[in-house]
Amino acid sequence: EVQLVQSGGGLVHPGESLRLSCVASGFTFRRYDMHWVRQATGKGLEWVSTAGAAGDTDYLDSVRGRFTISRETAKNSLSLQMNSLTAGDTAVYYCARDGRSGNFDYWGQGILVTVSS
């Protein structure tokens, strides 16, 4: 059974940093692209970042230069380091597995990040 279990998150002040983690099980982690998707309260879904199986990365323009995605194959782990956080980054963050056709076939439980003074 594919599982994505997230940790990290919480309440931080504007300008501070936070690190999210996602531990995968039930599939061969190294073979899949992995993603972070976020959702502000009452709003729609927004793709944030991708860590490709080949080591490539990609970011939403508004987080590029502030967020860093990484993966550790030995630990089946995906991380998102978020720096210089702003109120606009407040959202539930989901990790998700790539479904091979540019979709997201399995999702973590989501974790809330709140940026507030």
Add this chain to the structure above:
Amino acid sequence: IVLTQSPGTLSLSPGERATLSCRASQIVNKNYLAWYQQKPGQAPRLLIYDASTRATGIPDRFSGSGSGTDFTLTISRLDPEDFAVYYCQLYGGSPRYNFGQGTKLEIK
């Protein structure tokens, strides 16, 4: 590429047929269009990918169709558990992954 979903809210009764629309501002490459269901407090669930292929474990009352710029999610006979928010999503563009704004399917 901008995805526009309609209607914003759809009010129907259990047993009825639901038709949700997703229109792209440009042609979608290789029909890389997916549909998700999201219930309150839960993560989204993949329903349809490649415009018309049901994901694993998805009931056959859910079907997807369309190509190019116009796509449709159809739920043939609404079950009470189907009332939720539905999102379409495409791959290929800028940013690389885009979601529609969602259609809320509510009980009439």
